[in-house]
Amino acid sequence: METVLNFIQENQQIIYIVILMVFLGIEIIGKVPSVLHTPLMSGANAIHGVVIIGAIIVMGKAEADNYLALILGFLAVILGTLNVVGGFVVTDRMLEMFKKKK
Amino acid sequence: MEALAQHILTICYLIGSITFILGLKMLSNPASARKGNLVAAAGMAIAIFGTIFLYKDDSGAKLHNYPWIFGGLIIGTIVGTLAAKKVKMTAMPEMVSLFNGMGGACAMLISVIEFNHASHSLSEFPAEQSGLLLTIFLGVIIGSVSFAGSIIAWGKLNGKIKDFAFLGQQIANMVLMVCTLILAGYLTFNLTASNYHLFYLVLALSLVYGILFVFPIGGADMPVVISLLNSFTGVAAACGGFLYNNKVMLTGGILVGAAGTLLTILMCKAMNRSLKNVLIGSFGGAKKTAGGGSKEQGSYKEISISDAATVMAYANRVMIVPGYGLAVAQAQHTCHELEKLLEEKGVEVKYAIHPVAGRMPGHMNVLLAEADVSYEKLLEMEDANDVFKSTDVVLILGANDVVNPAAKNDPSSPIYGMPILEVEQAKTVIVNKRSMKPGYAGIENDLFFQPKTSMLFGDAKAALQQLVTEIKSM
Numbered sequence: 001m002e003t004v005l006n007f008i009q010e011n012q013q014i015i016y017i018v019i020l021m022v023f024l025g026i027e028i029i030g031k032v033p034s035v036l037h038t039p040l041m042s043g044a045n046a047i048h049g050v051v052i053i054g055a056i057i058v059m060g061k062a063e064a065d066n067y068l069a070l071i072l073g074f075l076a077v078i079l080g081t082l083n084v085v086g087g088f089v090v091t092d093r094m095l096e097m098f099k100k101k102k
Numbered sequence: 103m104e105a106l107a108q109h110i111l112t113i114c115y116l117i118g119s120i121t122f123i124l125g126l127k128m129l130s131n132p133a134s135a136r137k138g139n140l141v142a143a144a145g146m147a148i149a150i151f152g153t154i155f156l157y158k159d160d161s162g163a164k165l166h167n168y169p170w171i172f173g174g175l176i177i178g179t180i181v182g183t184l185a186a187k188k189v190k191m192t193a194m195p196e197m198v199s200l201f202n203g204m205g206g207a208c209a210m211l212i213s214v215i216e217f218n219h220a221s222h223s224l225s226e227f228p229a230e231q232s233g234l235l236l237t238i239f240l241g242v243i244i245g246s247v248s249f250a251g252s253i254i255a256w257g258k259l260n261g262k263i264k265d266f267a268f269l270g271q272q273i274a275n276m277v278l279m280v281c282t283l284i285l286a287g288y289l290t291f292n293l294t295a296s297n298y299h300l301f302y303l304v305l306a307l308s309l310v311y312g313i314l315f316v317f318p319i320g321g322a323d324m325p326v327v328i329s330l331l332n333s334f335t336g337v338a339a340a341c342g343g344f345l346y347n348n349k350v351m352l353t354g355g356i357l358v359g360a361a362g363t364l365l366t367i368l369m370c371k372a373m374n375r376s377l378k379n380v381l382i383g384s385f386g387g388a389k390k391t392a393g394g395g396s397k398e399q400g401s402y403k404e405i406s407i408s409d410a411a412t413v414m415a416y417a418n419r420v421m422i423v424p425g426y427g428l429a430v431a432q433a434q435h436t437c438h439e440l441e442k443l444l445e446e447k448g449v450e451v452k453y454a455i456h457p458v459a460g461r462m463p464g465h466m467n468v469l470l471a472e473a474d475v476s477y478e479k480l481l482e483m484e485d486a487n488d489v490f491k492s493t494d495v496v497l498i499l500g501a502n503d504v505v506n507p508a509a510k511n512d513p514s515s516p517i518y519g520m521p522i523l524e525v526e527q528a529k530t531v532i533v534n535k536r537s538m539k540p541g542y543a544g545i546e547n548d549l550f551f552q553p554k555t556s557m558l559f560g561d562a563k564a565a566l567q568q569l570v571t572e573i574k575s576m
Contacts, residue, residue: 025360060165081178
């Protein structure tokens with residue numbers, strides 16, 4: 001019990017962020033028209049590519065003799081970049097087509 | 103100077119978080135959507151480069167291994183851009199799924215590496231590590247499920263993997279998930295030097311779960327599943343945010359997790375299905391109970407290409423109802439050609455777009471826009487339903503359930519209550535389908551047996567091409 005309370009005390013900032021973000025995430029896309037479901041999903045897909053930052057940190061911290069960390073970290077950076085770059089480019093391509101509307 | 107760098111990084115992350123929020127907000131409005139995507143991308147770039155050049159860990163050490171980092175970034179950028187640019191518009195959904203899987207795999211790998219770090223210093227802090235281990239386990243489980251699931255979804259959408267289900271699969275999945283969670287929970291609080299390798303068992307179980315989770319779900323439900331896995335990956339990214347106490351990962355991840363979950367529910371609503379139905383795939387079960395619906399049907403009549411061409415060329419108003427069949431046959435350009443040809447003959451041509459027509463909600467609009475169909479010609483469902491009364495010919499291209507009158511007048515039908523395009527109000531209905539096989543919901547469509555309906559069998563693209571040639575020679 002005490003551990004749980006301590007955990008909440010120590011991480012209260014993060015817990016606040018999580019709760020606020022959950023409500024914000026629901027609130028901001030609440031009125032999306034169904035036409036935009038696919039691009040919105042694709043855009044959100046690109047945004048969670050922010051996980052790349054974790055990959056960069058892991059990669060940048062890996063010791064020169066820790067081959068496991070180096071190789072997996074390198075893979076993680078590639079995969080994360082694919083997610084980010086591919087995600088944004090695909091979304092842009094989809095939305096480019098909507099652009100022709102006047 | 104040293105402190106300044108950290109302040110700048112904090113501001114970079116702050117900018118990143120704000121652009122993600124703004125970007126998502128703008129993405130949900132047609133007028134600002136494209137700008138929103140670019141805003142989020144710019145914020146992402148700031149956060150990434152800020153991390154590379156300014157990040158310091160708790161002990162104040164800067165990042166190294168720059169060649170590796172930039173190597174990975176460059177490879178990922180080139181491959182990602184090429185893949186995203188080259189992919190056909192009809193294959194967009196599986197591309198999104200694939201990219202989503204990459205993000206999940208990235209989160210999974212981060213957790214694996216961090217676990218290795220943590221397991222080296224096991225004896226030093228037995229209890230205090232529980233918080234750290236919890237985030238690592240969450241990251242690896244969610245990341246792996248998302249990765250494996252997305253890859254299966256990708257394979258299913260491009261037809262490489264067929265539906266597969268065995269008896270009691272739902273129960274097996276449940277058991278598997280519960281076992282994984284219990285094992286992870288146990289290890290979180292009781293990790294020792296002798297059992298730390300069980301971490302890899304958790305990893306393996308999560309991958310298997312991801313595969314089994316998506317396997318039995320039908321191809322047409324994949325968009326919903328991808329959206330769900332998308333929000334999973336968001337949560338996995340947020341676990342990374344916990345791990346490094348990194349606010350931009352946390353906000354971005356949670357934001358996508360929440361928005362993705364809501365989007366999943368919205369998509370289900372647009373298809374008039376509950377999330378539970380999608381995941382358990384109850385259309386198969388509903389078919390049996392609605393057995394009375396598949397009563398003896400009358401006979402249908404076929405129409406020849408030349409007859410269909412004549413009917414359309416001499417009509418005043420033609421409505422085209424595009425569906426899944428058009429997307430699969432990639433017939434959007436031929437369709438536009440037919441539309442121009444008919445317009446030259448003085449026929450008014452409009453498209454009636456059902457919100458869930460195609461492979462994903464909104465997919466039809468994207469496809470037709472690609473073929474240069476002008477936006478004014480696309481009617482949303484409500485407007486289209488007003489126009490059908492004064493329409494001479496409705497041409498249905500590979501759509502089925504979205505025009506099934508059973509949704510309106512047969513309470514026992516599994517799609518009862520789904521909003522549909524009321525095509526039966528038009529004078530004539532021509533249905534292009536490959537065969538008489540029922541649509542995705544697995545139910546018969548009364549529309550096909552009505553006297554005003556005639557069937558034009560064949561692949562959408564081939565049929566449209568023949569129609570175009572026929573009308574040209576008139």
